[in-house]
Amino acid sequence: MSLFIDTVLRLAGWLLLAPLIPGVINKVKAWVAGRRGPPVFQLYYDLAKLWRKGVVLSHVVSPMHVAGVAVGWVALVGAAMLLPLGEGGLAFRGDAILFVYLLAVARFCTALAALDTGSAFEGMGAAREVSYAVLAEVAVITGLVALAVESGSLSLSTMLTPSPGAGVALLGAGLFIVLLAENCRVPFDDPNTHLELTMVHEVMVLDHSGPPLAAVLHGASLKLLIFSVLLAEAVLPLGAMPAWAAAAALAGAVLAIAIGVGLVESFLARFAFRRVPLLLTTAFLLCLFALLTAWKGSEFGVTESSVAERGAPAAEPFFGWRP
Amino acid sequence: MNANTSSTAVLGNGSAVAWRDVPELPVQQLVDLAAGQIENGGRLCAWFGVNEPAGVRIVAVIAQDAENALLVARSEPFSGGYEALTPRHAQAHLFERELWEQHGIEPRGHPWLKPVRRDRGDGPAVVDFYRVEGSEIHEVAVGPVHAGIIEPGHFRFQCAGEEVLHLEIALGYQHRGIEEALVNGPDRRTWSRVETIAGDSTVAHATAHALVMEALANVEAPLKAQWLRAIGLELERVANHTGDLGALANDVAFLPTSSACGKFRGEFLNLTALICGNRFGRGLVRAGGSRFDVDTARSKRFAEQLRAARAGVEEAAGWLWDAASVRARFEGTGMVTGEQAAEIGLVGPAARACGLVRDVRYDHPAGWHRFAQVPVAVWPGGDVFARARVRWLEIQRSGAFLEEQIEGAPEGEERVAMPEPGPDTLAVALVEGWRGETCHVALTGARGEFRRYKVVDPSFHNWTGLALALRGQAISDFPLCNKSFNLSYCGFDV
Numbered sequence: 001m002s003l004f005i006d007t008v009l010r011l012a013g014w015l016l017l018a019p020l021i022p023g024v025i026n027k028v029k030a031w032v033a034g035r036r037g038p039p040v041f042q043l044y045y046d047l048a049k050l051w052r053k054g055v056v057l058s059h060v061v062s063p064m065h066v067a068g069v070a071v072g073w074v075a076l077v078g079a080a081m082l083l084p085l086g087e088g089g090l091a092f093r094g095d096a097i098l099f100v101y102l103l104a105v106a107r108f109c110t111a112l113a114a115l116d117t118g119s120a121f122e123g124m125g126a127a128r129e130v131s132y133a134v135l136a137e138v139a140v141i142t143g144l145v146a147l148a149v150e151s152g153s154l155s156l157s158t159m160l161t162p163s164p165g166a167g168v169a170l171l172g173a174g175l176f177i178v179l180l181a182e183n184c185r186v187p188f189d190d191p192n193t194h195l196e197l198t199m200v201h202e203v204m205v206l207d208h209s210g211p212p213l214a215a216v217l218h219g220a221s222l223k224l225l226i227f228s229v230l231l232a233e234a235v236l237p238l239g240a241m242p243a244w245a246a247a248a249a250l251a252g253a254v255l256a257i258a259i260g261v262g263l264v265e266s267f268l269a270r271f272a273f274r275r276v277p278l279l280l281t282t283a284f285l286l287c288l289f290a291l292l293t294a295w296k297g298s299e300f301g302v303t304e305s306s307v308a309e310r311g312a313p314a315a316e317p318f319f320g321w322r323p
Numbered sequence: 324m325n326a327n328t329s330s331t332a333v334l335g336n337g338s339a340v341a342w343r344d345v346p347e348l349p350v351q352q353l354v355d356l357a358a359g360q361i362e363n364g365g366r367l368c369a370w371f372g373v374n375e376p377a378g379v380r381i382v383a384v385i386a387q388d389a390e391n392a393l394l395v396a397r398s399e400p401f402s403g404g405y406e407a408l409t410p411r412h413a414q415a416h417l418f419e420r421e422l423w424e425q426h427g428i429e430p431r432g433h434p435w436l437k438p439v440r441r442d443r444g445d446g447p448a449v450v451d452f453y454r455v456e457g458s459e460i461h462e463v464a465v466g467p468v469h470a471g472i473i474e475p476g477h478f479r480f481q482c483a484g485e486e487v488l489h490l491e492i493a494l495g496y497q498h499r500g501i502e503e504a505l506v507n508g509p510d511r512r513t514w515s516r517v518e519t520i521a522g523d524s525t526v527a528h529a530t531a532h533a534l535v536m537e538a539l540a541n542v543e544a545p546l547k548a549q550w551l552r553a554i555g556l557e558l559e560r561v562a563n564h565t566g567d568l569g570a571l572a573n574d575v576a577f578l579p580t581s582s583a584c585g586k587f588r589g590e591f592l593n594l595t596a597l598i599c600g601n602r603f604g605r606g607l608v609r610a611g612g613s614r615f616d617v618d619t620a621r622s623k624r625f626a627e628q629l630r631a632a633r634a635g636v637e638e639a640a641g642w643l644w645d646a647a648s649v650r651a652r653f654e655g656t657g658m659v660t661g662e663q664a665a666e667i668g669l670v671g672p673a674a675r676a677c678g679l680v681r682d683v684r685y686d687h688p689a690g691w692h693r694f695a696q697v698p699v700a701v702w703p704g705g706d707v708f709a710r711a712r713v714r715w716l717e718i719q720r721s722g723a724f725l726e727e728q729i730e731g732a733p734e735g736e737e738r739v740a741m742p743e744p745g746p747d748t749l750a751v752a753l754v755e756g757w758r759g760e761t762c763h764v765a766l767t768g769a770r771g772e773f774r775r776y777k778v779v780d781p782s783f784h785n786w787t788g789l790a791l792a793l794r795g796q797a798i799s800d801f802p803l804c805n806k807s808f809n810l811s812y813c814g815f816d817v
Contacts, residue, residue, distance in 0.1 A: 033582035120463045124798070127484075187648065190576040194471035195802035197463075198574075206470075269648040270576040272656070273485060273799050 007081075010089060014080040018222040019043035021258050025185075028262025043221060050214035058207060061116050068113025069212045073219040075106040080226050084157035084233070085250075086243055091157035096144050099156060100137070103182075103226075106219065107133055114204035121196050125203035128273070132188065132200065135280035136181045139287050143175050146291035147234060160230075161239035167293030172235040174286030179227040179257070181280055183220065186265040188276055198270075228257045330356055331385075331394040336687035337534035339541070339750035340395065342766065345382075350398040350405045353381060358411045360385045360394060366668055366681075368393065368753065368762045370408075370418035371777045372426040378402035379426045382777075384751055384764060388686040393751050404429030414668030417783060440495030440816055447477070447495035455481040455488050463798065467496050474812035482798055490793040490801075492786050497816040505776040509536065509610075509744070518605050521780055521814030523563055526555040526595075527756025528778070529608035531763040534689060534752035536610035539744035539767060544690070546733040548612035553691035554728060555595060555607045557721040560757035562591035564672075564714040564721075565636055567809050571711055572643055574803045575652045583639035590632035597625055612738030622729050629729065633722045640715055653708035657792035657804035660705055667791065670784045671759020672717065673808055675701045676709035683755035697724045710807040717757075744771040756781060758811065780814030 023040035030037020039045075057065070079102035082095050111130055114122040146167060147159040181188045184201035196203055205216045232238075232253035238246040271279065330346045348356065361367065369384040378400040385394045407430030408415040419430040421439045430436065437451055447467070454462070461482050467475035475496035481489040501516050517532040518525045530552050537544055544552075569584025592602035599607040599615045606614055617625070643649055659669070664677035674681045682699040684692045700716035702709040746769050754761045759781030768774040789808045793801060 029578060033578050035582060120461060123461075124463070186576045193574075193576070193802075194469075195574065196470045197465065197801045198799045198803075265576065266578050267646075268577070269572075269646060269652050271648070272652055273797050275651070 006089070010081060010085060011077070013085070014077065014222065014225065015218075018225040019047060019218065020221075021224045021228065021254070022191075022221050024255065024258040025262040025265070028259050029266050032263065032266035043217065047214045047218055050209075050217070051211055053210040055210040055212060058117055060118055061207070065113050065116045065207070066212050068109040068116065069208065069215050069219075072106040072109035072113070073215045073222075075102045075109065076219045076222050076226065078102045079106070080222060082156055083226065083229050084160055085229075086247065089157065091155050094154050096148065096154050096156050096159060100141055100144065103140075103223075104133075104137065106223070110204060110216070110219075113208075117207045119207065121199075121203050121206060124197075125200055128200045129204060132181055132276065132280065135277055135284060136178050139174055139178045139280065139284040140182075142284060142287035142291055143171055143178070143234070146171055146287060146294045149291060150294040160233040166297050167290030168235055170286045170293065171290035172231065174283045174290060175227070175231045175234060176257070176260070177279060177283035177286070179224075179231055180261065180264065181276075181283070182227055183224045185261055187268050187271040187279070190270050225254070228254045231257060331360075331396040334393045334395055334751055335391065335689075336393060336683070337538050337689040337750075337752045339538040339745070339748045342747040342749050345395055345397050345749060347397055347399055350381060350401050353383060353396055353398040354406060354408050356396055357383050357385060357408055357415075360387065361412045361414070363387070364389055365394070366670075367412070367414050367418060368751075368760065369764050369777050369779050370415060370422065371764070371775070372422050372428060373397070373766060373775045374426070375400040379428055381405075381422065381428070382749075382764070382766075384762070386687065386753070388681065391687055393687065393753070395749065395751065402428070404431045406431050407433040409433050413666050414784070417787070438495070440498045447493060447498070449477050449493045452479045452491050452493075453481070453489055457483075459483050460488070465801075476812050478801070480793075480798055480801075485797045485799065487793045487796050487798050487801070490790045492790055494786070494812055494815050497813040499813075499817065501817045502776055502778060506773050508773045508776075514609070519813075520778055520817060521758075521782070521811040522603060524559065524756045524758060524761065524780070524811065524814060526552070526559045526604040526607060527754045527758075527761045528763070528780075529604070530556060530690070531752045531754040531761050533608050533610050534754070535750045535763045535765045536741070536744065538750035538752065539748050539765060539771075540610075540742045541745060542611065542739060542742065544612045545736045545739055546691075547616070547735050547737040548608075549691040550728065550733050551598070551613045551615065551617065551737065552608055553695065554725060555598065555604045556754070556756070557697065557725050558591055558595050558598075559604060561718050561721050561725070562588050562595070563757045563809075564718045565591060567714055567806065568636075568640060568643065568711060568718070570806050570809070571653075571707070571803070572649070574806050575649055577643065577646060577649050580639045580643040583635065583642075587632050587636045587639065590628065590635070594625060594628055594632070597621060597628070609738065611741040612736070614738070616737050617729075617732060622732065625729050626726065629722070629725055633726070636718060636722075640718070643711075644715075650708070652803070653711055654706060656707040656800050657710075657796060657807060658704075658706045659788050659792050661703075663791055664705065664788065667787045668784050669759075669788045671755070671757075671781045672700075672710060672713045673759065673785050673788050675699065676713045677705040678703040683753045683760050687753050689752070689754075691728075695724065695728060697721055707803055707807040746771045758782060758809070758814075759785065778817050780811055780817070782810040782812075782815040785810050786815060 022043050027037050027040050079099050081090050082099045111126040114126045148154050151159045153159055189200040193199060208216055232250055236249055236253055330348055332340045332345045334340055365385040365387050368386045371382055372379045373382055380400050381398040383396050407419055409419050410432050419433055422428050424438045463480040463482055465478040467477050477493040479491045480487050501520055504516055518529050520528045565584050566588035569581045572580035595604045596602045598617055659677055661677045664674050664679055680699055680701055684697055685699045697720050700713050702712040744767050746767055749766045752763050762779040764777040765773055766775040792804045
């Protein structure tokens with residue numbers, strides 16, 4: 001019963017808090033530009049408005065157009081539930097792999113729903129989205145492998161709670177770039193643009209309306225929160241803190257990441273498309289060096305102490321590697 | 324000048340000639356004459372038809388910038404067709420298509436003869452696009468309804484992946500028939516029509532119209548009015564260029580400059596309102612002078628607000644130029660070479676950003692610009708960066724001009740009484756609006772009424788430049804290139 005309540009509380013937390021992050025980012029951007037900006041809760045109002053609206057469907061679309069959005073949203077919620085928040089929760093060996101696949105399923109479904117309209121714009125947006133993803137996913141997977149090697153586990157709850165190794169700065173920088181790319185923020189995409197031809201994510205959802213659009217927007221904010229939490233937990237030694245301090249540190253870190261995204265968007269111009277692979281490759285390399293540090297660093301005793309502290313042998317072997 | 328000069332009437336900017344004194348040539352000779360003049364450094368300012376009982380006459384207005392001369396010639400009335408000028412000089416291509424659309428005269432040998440504003444029915448010219456064939460090629464159609472609140476226009480891209488192979492632009496959605504409506508004027512509606520040819524170039528079009536009217540009536544506006552028109556024109560330039568710098572920053576998601584420039588554009592518009600009560604300068608310019616005067620107290624306030632706004636723009640533009648990410652985005656994007664620009668007859672900042680020294684205020688000065696000059700702003704390169712730099716140079720130079728001029732109003736009246744326009748007269752006026760050369764040509768009939776009124780907005784010359792700039796670019800760079808030209812849809816559509 002307590003597991004049930006625990007799960008419901010987690011779910012509610014993820015779903016209700018997610019729309020806050022874009023609100024914070026927009027507030028920071030407005031503040032830097034000297035404007036008052038929309039309220040922090042604007043996305044909640046928008047979602048409520050969209051939920052009450054009807055759906056306009058093109059007569060050429062198949063049921064996939066709406067189903068893709070629904071499946072994508074559910075996949076994101078599933079991915080969120082896999083991320084550890086304190087004790088308990090959903091955790092099993094290999095859930096990190098499921099996490100990556102759920103994110104991929106969400107993207108696949110959004111792209112499929114976009115292609116379903118047959119519009120040149122949405123096809124273009126889907127093509128861009130998946131070509132970014134080819135590089136961004138490699139970086140995420142490399143980052144997760146670095147954490148797996150570091151902790152000797154393939155379960156997110158073990159990978160993310162212990163204190164990280166020496167590659168933390170590399171991993172943090174790499175994952176932050178991936179966060180910007182995966183969530184279509186500047187310098188990869190401009191979430192505020194009204195120009196169809198430059199859009200990536202927005203153009204894929206141009207033909208959605210009403211509740212499906214609400215699901216798309218909510219899913220996007222959820223994804224932003226997922227990546228913020230992933231980044232915060234991968235970087236901060238939350239496992240070594242008391243529960244209340246870990247919770248406060250996590251909340252603070254997520255807020256700081258949102259503010260960071262807002263500042264990046266305020267002071268950086270968007271990149272030309274041809275430069276994007278360069279930056280994503282940089283993110284991959286950062287994560288790769290974090291992996292190398294985690295892997296080879298222990299041979300030089302860099303992470304010996306942290307490994308000793310947490311009594312690592314409890315973790316299962318990975319790639320035949322043992323701390 | 325070459326031997327052909329005797330077969331043209333040589334006019335200065337803002338002057339008139341009796342219709343019977345405009346040399347009359349067989350049409351094919353007129354084409355040869357125009358081709359020869361363009362080869363000798365001339366530019367086609369206007370090429371339009373005038374209905375006659377015996378057919379249609381073509382009137383050509385060619386600017387010889389180096390000689391400060393406007394050459395005017397006309398053909399004998401004819402019907403049917405003629406061997407087109409376009410194969411010899413590409414800058415004539417839209418003029419000849421327009422002639423075909425308006426008068427049914429066929430320019431034979433025109434490589435891409437299709438309507439300019441309307442199809443064969445009554446709708447805009449969305450017909451027969453150039454197509455690239457191939458299994459890897461996809462066609463993207465954008466507009467006329469856009470995702471933002473902008474004017475309607477249709478853009479057809481032929482793409483291989485992200486790369487644009489060809490862009491064709493179809494306009495005409497805002498064709499209001501202004502040229503036809505002005506015929507039989509001037510009347511009480513004339514000024515409203517002229518001032519709304521392109522709302523953001525109100526002062527440029529109004530000044531061109533006023534120059535035409537004064538040339539027809541053979542009067543000159545008092546110095547005070549010429550001074551005020553120059554101030555209105557430069558204010559319009561500074562305001563629009565400031566807005567464009569902000570919009571360019573917005574298109575690359577660089578927020579600080581985008582927000583600040585939006586504010587300062589408003590400040591410059593407010594300065595226009597301080598003079599004439601309207602932020603876009605409506606009602607400022609009238610034939611025979613101006614309806615407004617600027618007293619000492621107001622010129623003081625003007626100078627104060629101008630200094631504050633200029634300092635603000637200076638700071639906001641500084642952020643833009645200092646940001647490496649912006650520079651990386653602007654440089655090498657949307658390239659038009661100097662040769663292409665000369666060939667298709669670009670005007671205004673778009674031409675000057677290709678290194679062409681081409682500015683009506685310098686080449687054909689009229690009004691106050693004869694006495695007080697603004698240095699011509701030129702930047703080589705032809706990319707988005709160059710167009711942004713030219714705009715910034717013009718903001719600085721026109722701003723300095725305004726600060727210097729506002730304190731030095733000439734003495735005297737601001738308006739003189741206007742006699743009736745002379746009968747059977749042709750008048751030509753060029754004004755360097757913020758987008759470039761704004762050309763008005765008026766031909767009066769026996770009672771001094773407008774028999775034909777031709778408006779050539781700078782956008783008419785420059786839309787082809789945008790299409791060329793996109794060749795080989797990524798399609799995602801289109802909005803940025805489009806904004807760097809910032810052409811008028813309604814000015815083109817008239």
